Amino acid sequence: MKEKFRGVVDSTDNRIGRVFSLVIQVLIMVSVITFSMETLPNLEPQTRTILHYIEIFCVVIFTIEYFIRIYIAENKLRFIFSFFGIVDFLAILPFYLVVGVDLRSLRALRFLRLFRILKLVRYNRAMNQFSRAIKGAKEQIFLFIFITLILIYFAAVGIYYFENEAQPEHFASIFDSLWWAIITLTTVGYGDVYPITVGGKVFTFFILMIGLGIVAIPTGIISSALTNSVDRSKSEEN
Template sequence: MPNPLHNPMFKETGLWTPGHPVFERISQGFIIASMVVMSIGTMQSLPENVRHGLMMTDMVFGIGFAAEYAMRIYNARNRLQYIFSFWGIVDFIAIIPSLFIGGTDLKALRALRLLRLVRLLKLYRTSAALQRLRRALEKVRYEFVAFAILSALVFFVASVGIYAFENEAQPEVFSSIPASMWWAVATLTTVGYGDIYPITAVGRMFTGVVLLVGLGLVAVPTGLIASALQDEDIAETEEEDPEGSDPERL
């Protein structure tokens, strides 16, 4: 079975080839560990020596990502094409935080630390499961568009409805349709924060209807994704064993 992680942009030269399972697992480990270090580094109560250690660790991750970037350039069939490709740019941006602003606390540079989040994009490239999910989502993209349009209509109707029923009783809470949209979001997603709620009988009845509709809205995308993933698994099984999936051979 061909390696699902291999990118034809790179040459297959062995263990350290981009796309090889060992290479990509190491890359995944670096990405996850760097996110853990970034998260711990935001704790204000850390001793100075621990903070310094985290800074040095982040620098090591930066060097590791730089080495990965260099190896991908070296193994690319067309190096300029890789450098200016989407993933080439992602790999380059992932290096910047540790190598240039690693441990600084200057407020002007803190926003640049968010560039570390770009490293999470690299997980997609190194995960066959995420690529399978992407293929499944592509199969139901039109259904998702239709679902998004329907959800937007329901969301607007819910906002208008609760405004009509509650504005007179709570003019400071449901002061306008845009102000009522927060209630619609919390209710349709079945979160129900409870910071704003209806007090009239008709408003509460309307809320009950919206809650039932919200349960359906939450379930629809889950069903679409589950069905698409099942179809993707069946397709992969047939690709691996085409003879076994032929009913005439059973």
Template sequence: MKTYLKDLVEINGTKKSRRFAYFIQFLIIFSVITFSIETLPDLKPQTRVVLKAIEAFSVIIFTFEYLARIYVADSKPKFVFSFFGIVDFLAILPFYLSFGIDLRSLRLLRMFRLFRLFKLVRYNKAMHHFANAMKLAKEQIILFMIITLMLIYFAAVGIYYFENEAQPEHFSSIFSSLWWSIVTLTTVGYGDVYPITVGGRIFTFFILMIGLGIVAIPTGIISSSLTKAVEPHDDEKEDKLK
């Protein structure tokens, strides 16, 4: 029995385990879609019942999968407190909690159901690469994140002094100016807040000229380290050539 389950839930080349993996992945995506549909306003009561039933079904499967993984684990506590152990637990938690607590008041708890998406990581090669790349470039990302944060803060203070008097409703404090500096330095530019004074506009020009290059660095680091993480075969090729 234990060997059968081990073969089923563990990622190895057997046909059985691959089918099980595809089934779980399908169920994750399916339950995420039903989760999205649930948020639609003006749903019919029948639809709600169907969605509830689908939710109950998938939670039962996920619970079985979770228990099976604990059962077959070499070290049970190690699995329970591992990344995937916690993700598996959080993915089913909100459903069981909903019997005890009224979740309508605890809306954020329902969002925990989204942790199911992280369950996909177990099977997803791309996500593994992503995790590796993040580890690789962790130090650099943190260093430049600090510079980016300082720049965003500096931009917010500057624009506050230039625009506060002209637009007290939009630039009421440095905290509300931070919203402007985030939206501007990422070049999203919604257009809900923008400088109208000459000083503020000249300041925006300088901040944009300096800032765009700096804000682009952490994202550039992630991109390049991801590209590295995804192309390990290149080095292998070179090794063979040598």
């Protein structure tokens, strides 16, 4: 029985497996669309009822899939606490938390329904390769994030000393300066907070140059990892 279920749920080499994969992907997209539609103002009660029934149907299918995956898993605990196991659990959790409960605070947990879109990673080959690429380059990515956080802090400290006296309302402390550091290093530049002193402008110029590099580095890391992932997949197929 396990092998039959595994052939349907975990394989796309047969017709039933491909149909199952397609159905789940369609239901994920339907669920995401209905979630978005529920936020529309002045929605008719009848429409809300239809959306609710669609939600129930999707959750029932996702729940069945989740328990089937636990059933066929060689190591059940390992699957439950794996990335996909957690995503599958979070995809159905909000529905069961709010069923029969009239606590407004719990409604905020419905945003967890967005985790359903992550289920597409399992069924999409290209997204699966991207996931493998991220895993392969996780050390470089973590190093990049760590260095970026350090640069953001130093940028906040630098602009604080340049602009604190000139603009105490915007740069009252290093913590206030962190907002400027983030939007400058990411080259967003909203324009709500900007330097007015000569030293601050010169300092900002160098921070912007560093920011351009910060934007380019992760692109190179992920591109290289994705290329290696694609090459490795081709080698495995051959």
